[in-house]
Amino acid sequence: MQQKPEHILGQGGELNDAVWLDVLEAVDKTYADLVEYQEKLETRNNELQALRRFLGSILASISDYLVVVERDGQISNASASFCKAVGLERALLDGHGVAEFFDGAERDKLMSAMRDAIQRREEATVEALLTTPAGRDPVEFRIAPRLDRRRKGIGAVLTGRPLGELRRAYSELEESHHQLKETQSQLVRNEKLASLGRLLAGVAHELNNPISFVYANTHSLEKYASRFETYFERVQAGASRDELIALRAELKLDRAVTNLRDAVQGARDGAERVRDIVEDLRRLSAEGSGEMLSFDLVECARVAANWVRRGSKTALTLNFQGPAVVMAIGRPGHIQQVLMNLVQNAVDAMAGQDDPTITFQAGYEGDTAFLGLRDNGPGIPAEIAQTIFDPFFTTKDVGQGTGLGLSISHKIVEEHGGTLALCEQITDGACFRITLKRGDDG
Ligand SMILES: Nc1ncnc2c1ncn2[C@@H]1O[C@H](COP(=O)(O)OP(=O)(O)OP(=O)(O)O)[C@@H](O)[C@H]1O
Ligand SMILES: [Mg+2]
The missing domain is CATH 3.30.565.10 (Histidine kinase-like ATPase, C-terminal domain)
Incomplete structure (x- = not known):
């Protein structure tokens, strides 16, 4: 196609066959190129569509907030969760600046963090109160700068996690943890009471023996004491020696004296055993802590x-x-x-x-x-x-x-x-x- 016209035309002005062929070939090639471009374009287009659908589904389903903003803070896209939180349809967000959804100091805090992140090309995290129809909700925002090919900051992507829900869940968790601990210590107390109960059953059983021993011996002592009283009353009344000898035998006083000692010893043994048991218990409680x-x-x-x-x-x-x-x-x-x-x-x-x-x-x-x-x-x-x-x-x-x-x-x-x-x-x-x-x- 670079040839000059005199080469293209024959002497009679008719087109040269060879040149025709060249032209046709060139047209063919251009057409084939076009078809190829078209195919590539379509593939790209399909890929782009898939990407859009993919991004769309992310924006629709993500529960965290996702807001894409321009350098000046204008919203260019946002997740459904964010739209729902601020009470606006996605289409109505166009033309809004992200700053509009924050009040006073909260707005300054967010915007300056965003400017810094874009300028320094570094990610940042900031907590700010998002104004929603239901009130102000604390949100933790992660700000990631968007860069163009020359690494110039052209905006930012904000991902935010609403903290209100998290904090409520946390305090509920804290509360049930507290209740659980309460119940647990109650159970530990019960367990301690149960083992105390078992211990007391043992103690009661153990004390019962020596106490009944002491009791039986004092009973005998009483019996002997009343015999001696009878005898001494007769002595006091001036009874004769023979009478006293007879009474002594009748009352079995000689055996009573020996038994008396045994009874005293028995009662003492019993009392000592009780003392030992009490001592054991005292040691147990003293050494417990x-x-x-x-x-x-x-x-x-x-x-x-x-x-x-x-x-x-x-x-x-x-x-x-x-x-x-x-x-x-x-x-x-x-x-x-x-x-x-x-x-x-x-x-x-x-x-x-x-x-x-x-x-x-x-x-x-x-x-x-x-x-x-x-x-x-x-x-x-x-x-x-x-x-x-x-x-x-x-x-x-x-x-x-x-x-x-x-x-x-x-x-x-x-x-x-x-x-x-x-x-x-x-x-x-x-x-x-x-x-x-x-x-x-x-
Ligand atoms: N000597 C043992 N022989 C067989 N099983 C045992 C023995 N000791 C413990 N176990 C088993 O271990 C379980 C737990 O014992 P653990 O002492 O913690 O609780 P418990 O005896 O069941 O109740 P608690 O002690 O609170 O009254 C018992 O229920 C029993 O199944
Ligand atoms: Mg047990």
Whole structure:
């Protein structure tokens, strides 16, 4: 097509064939190019449409606010959630500036953050009160600058998360957490009351023996006293020697004197036993909150097991293996509570069994004192072994157990820096092992 006209035309002015061919070829090529461009354009167009639909669906479905603004703050697009919040249809937003939806200081805060973000080409976050038909709602906005090809700031994309809802949800969560804690401490209190109840059952049973002993002996003392009164009345009245000898034999005063001593001794024994029990209890409550001290774990286990045994009325056999004294460091009152829980669980598990037996094995391992407590009950099925220490896990009937015994015990031992766990490789019965820091064994 670059040829000059004289080359195109023949001598008679007719078109040269070769030139014709060139022209046709060029037209063909241009047409093919056009078709190709057209196809490309259509593909692009389709892609653009898909992108628009995609963006449209994002804008329609996103629950956070999304607002696209020009450099001057004019809104060029916004998500349906934002339109809904400000109470305007999407079409009506055109021509509005984003600043219109914020009042006074809130507006200044947002606009200056936006200007900064565009100018510095850096993202920013700002919290501002959005004016909505229902009032002013706190929103956290993330401002991302929009840049053109030359990295010049041409506007910004604001994504905002309404905080009001979040804060309400948070305070509701806080409230239910608070209630849960309340309920939990109530349950812990109940559990403590229940173990106190068990302890008291033991105490009552234990006191009953020596008290009835004291009572029976004082009854005898009264009887002897009235015989001696009779005798002394006769002495006072000036009875003859023979009469007194006869009366002495009749009243069996010689035997009464010996019995009198026994009765006094018996009453004293009983009273001393009562005193010891009270002393035990006093120690238990005093050491419950007390300091960490060195104490005998074996003795502690013995006392704990005896209390539970007295309260449970079963013929429980207790075996002790290992050294007679194993010293550990801790609060004996607390550890006794743990051991009572463990013994009580074992007793419950062995209920109705012929030969309920608990074997304690204590000893040292390096700097650690340990105590194993094993029963010959049904054992703990493998599928619940992981859960028995969870609060409220119980296999007992409603009203029989709260499921807090083991979790509280575990916590107590952990607070001591020790461990409470199921023993490994147990073939029959259940076995728990408690470890504490080794105490001073003098
Ligand atoms: N020696 C044991 N033998 C068999 N199962 C046991 C033994 N000790 C604990 N368990 C199981 O672990 C569960 C949880 O014990 P935990 O002491 O925490 O609660 P509980 O005894 O059920 O109730 P609570 O102690 O609050 O009265 C028990 O219900 C029982 O199923
Ligand atoms: Mg229990």
